[in-house]
Amino acid sequence: MSISLRPSQALTLWHSVNLAEVRDSAPDLTMRQMAILLTIYLDPPPHTVRGLAKHLNVTKPVITRALDTMGIMKLVSRHRDPRDRRNVIISRTVNGANYLERFADNIIAKGRELPH
Amino acid sequence: MSISLRPSQALTLWHSVNLAEVRDSAPDLTMRQMAILLTIYLDPPPHTVRGLAKHLNVTKPVITRALDTMGIMKLVSRHRDPRDRRNVIISRTVNGANYLERFADNIIAKGRELPH
DNA sequence: GCATATTGGTTCGGTTCCGTAACAGTATAA
DNA sequence: TTATACTGTTACGGAACCGAACCAATATGC
Secondary structure, eight states, X not given: OOOOOOHHHHHHHHHHHHHHHHHHOOSOOOHHHHHHHHHXXXXXXXXXXXXXXHHHTOXXXXXXXXXXXXXXXXXXXXXXXXXXTTOEEEEEOHHHHHHHHHHHHHHHHXXXXXXX | OOOOOOHHHHHHHHHHHXXXXXXXXXXXXXXXXXXXXXXXXHSOSOBOHHHHHHHHTXXXXXXXXXXXXXXXXXXXXXXXXXXXXXXXXXXXXXXXHHHHHHHHHXXXXXXXXXXX
């Protein structure tokens, strides 16, 4: 069940969601941070630093720092892989799931309000 | 003709578009810059620095700096209002219209590919 | 055991962005 | 004319982010 948009609708949808994020100026996420968070929640685990870096086409420190920030926000959690202790497995949290649930609701609401 | 999305679809759509932006690492725009650009192209003119700052709930220098950057990228243009030379009128460019057209096409394509 | 490879993290100098405050130019009103 | 208000820009110190290079810990192959 794909969705069908006209160009002005696509831009208006993007604009509405974006504007809401910018306006309330809560400690919001960078585009990269958001991409990382969504990858963790939408793509099948396990997720590692190296894997995420390759997937997003960015360097490792970008992932490490983003995980630091989002870890403090309790949006993701990290722990060592017991089977190969070099790896760090990144996993979801209840808080992160709630955050994305609210974000999705926001997108849905803006989509519903789209003009002709 | 509003659109209807389920939460997983909303997040997948956002993720796909976001990921494409992050990946190609072209000199991409900040969330704020994107919000400004879309406001200029979607809301009726005229657009001023002060008006945009109020609309986005940010300070004036944020707008000035974003316009500097996007001016260099030729996405927007600035000129003094001849009727009140204190005002700066921000207007669209062909290059900016093309940029947003491609961006909209990207959103539409990702929406079309959405799974059930 | 020992050399090598792999993984995540940290350090470094540099760049960009931020908000506050001060500033220059323009309009308005007395 | 002169004082005041308004608009956009610039300075400034601080914070966040960037990629390259390096480091510590762990695994693998001989």
